[in-house]
Amino acid sequence: MMMENTSKNSGGFSTPRSDNNTFPAGLRVLVVDDDPTWLKILEKMLKKCSYQVTTCGLAREALYLLRERKDGFDIVISDVNMPDMDGFKLLEHVGLEMDLPVIMMSVDGETSRVMKGVQHGACDYLLKPIRMKELRNIWQHVLRKKMQEARDVGNHELDQYDEVWMLNGAEILSGKKRKDFDNKHDEKDMSEPRGVDSSSMKKARVVWTVDLHQKFVKAVNQIGFDKVGPKKILDLMGIPWLTRENVASHLQKYRLYLTRLQKENEVKASFCGVKHPDVSSQETSSSLSLQNPVDVCTDVTNDKYGGVSGGKAIVQNGKSSICESKVKVVVSVPAAEPSSVVEDNFGSPAAVSKIGLNDSFGLVNTNVKNSKVPTTYCSTGEAPQPQYKQDFNQSANGSSHQPLPVVSHQIPVDHTQETCFLSHVPSREERDRHPDIKINLLSSRAKVKE
DNA sequence: CTTATAATAT
DNA sequence: CATATTATAA
Numbered sequence: 075m076m077m078e079n080t081s082k083n084s085g086g087f088s089t090p091r092s093d094n095n096t097f098p099a100g101l102r103v104l105v106v107d108d109d110p111t112w113l114k115i116l117e118k119m120l121k122k123c124s125y126q127v128t129t130c131g132l133a134r135e136a137l138y139l140l141r142e143r144k145d146g147f148d149i150v151i152s153d154v155n156m157p158d159m160d161g162f163k164l165l166e167h168v169g170l171e172m173d174l175p176v177i178m179m180s181v182d183g184e185t186s187r188v189m190k191g192v193q194h195g196a197c198d199y200l201l202k203p204i205r206m207k208e209l210r211n212i213w214q215h216v217l218r219k220k221m222q223e224a225r226d227v228g229n230h231e232l233d234q235y236d237e238v239w240m241l242n243g244a245e246i247l248s249g250k251k252r253k254d255f256d257n258k259h260d261e262k263d264m265s266e267p268r269g270v271d272s273s274s275m276k277k278a279r280v281v282w283t284v285d286l287h288q289k290f291v292k293a294v295n296q297i298g299f300d301k302v303g304p305k306k307i308l309d310l311m312g313i314p315w316l317t318r319e320n321v322a323s324h325l326q327k328y329r330l331y332l333t334r335l336q337k338e339n340e341v342k343a344s345f346c347g348v349k350h351p352d353v354s355s356q357e358t359s360s361s362l363s364l365q366n367p368v369d370v371c372t373d374v375t376n377d378k379y380g381g382v383s384g385g386k387a388i389v390q391n392g393k394s395s396i397c398e399s400k401v402k403v404v405v406s407v408p409a410a411e412p413s414s415v416v417e418d419n420f421g422s423p424a425a426v427s428k429i430g431l432n433d434s435f436g437l438v439n440t441n442v443k444n445s446k447v448p449t450t451y452c453s454t455g456e457a458p459q460p461q462y463k464q465d466f467n468q469s470a471n472g473s474s475h476q477p478l479p480v481v482s483h484q485i486p487v488d489h490t491q492e493t494c495f496l497s498h499v500p501s502r503e504e505r506d507r508h509p510d511i512k513i514n515l516l517s518s519r520a521k522v523k524e
Numbered sequence: 525c526t527t528a529t530a531a532t533a534t
Numbered sequence: 535c536a537t538a539t540t541a542t543a544a
Binding site (some may be wrong): 322 | 538539540542
């Protein structure tokens, strides 16, 4: 089928650029609202987005501040109803005097007011209660405005720039299908967002770096498999520029991955013939189709902790009767130390799933030193902390990084394909403190078309 | 929210 | 050109 053009909601652009929480970090936002409560709330939310926030309860004060330091702010967010001065008035002044992007907000969404705001030059009109989602993207207004200005002035030095910051997804690319660009901006505060729409420019795609993925996994674990949902994950991750859709998409892939992993495990198990093939298969199929590793994991988790592990889990699910071999196999993926890995509590499918979760997908560890596979995290309740990424530093390398020490000791058994490995993002950005490693997993096949 | 498909990137 | 990853539509 085909899809129409974007008809979705407006929001939704993401700005990868840096993998961490830092994106247009430091954007200087001036918030104006006579209600101290809102002021506080907004400040908190904005700070969560890594913005630099200044608040004031009076429009006049705001104007004063703005005049004081002409270039002290990047954007203004103002309430419409204020005692000392009408929000629109403030908007007018700002537009006239410093031409900063201004976002209006109010409790009522009366169209006439919204209109008025827009007509007077507001770049956006938010209705209270305001949610993070809306604040996350405000930097776009700043960028847009800048681009506009730049365009007006007539910048012709764009060429070199766009490469610099258009990369991410590698827009520039491969070839040739791209034909547009025009942007230029670079400001002290925000480093290099890209991805805003405007007339040209393609949407940037989020790259799930190890770092991001780890956060994702951590969030998932904290929430609990049975309750995971994109929204919750998103909130827990605290990455401002991520959207729910991004997370949902990743979650989908993640689940797919887990599913496949599990399937393989089970298959292996049956092969081992340790238990009853039929049973396992049966269970397998049913559980797989309807649910996911979730429940298994959950249950297991608890056990795990208790140390009683295996038994219960196994019983519960019955399905995964396991054999050591299986475990081993599974482990193979991430484990740093093959030998030691397997033991203990694993032995149950639980272990398997767990591993799958944390490691394969979740973690790519470059481990060198302590390669401990915390068998514990799995889900509910406790969230021990996952292994944080170690430092990858491939700094020295010019362009080609060697594959990280991916430990691949796969057991020759039957692998359809090995699933997880690391790759590096080519090169880009000057100084980056973020890892550029991506996780690739599983290959999907089976495309059915009509 | 989850699943299916399209679009892109590699 | 094929496959993998992410975005969007359903």
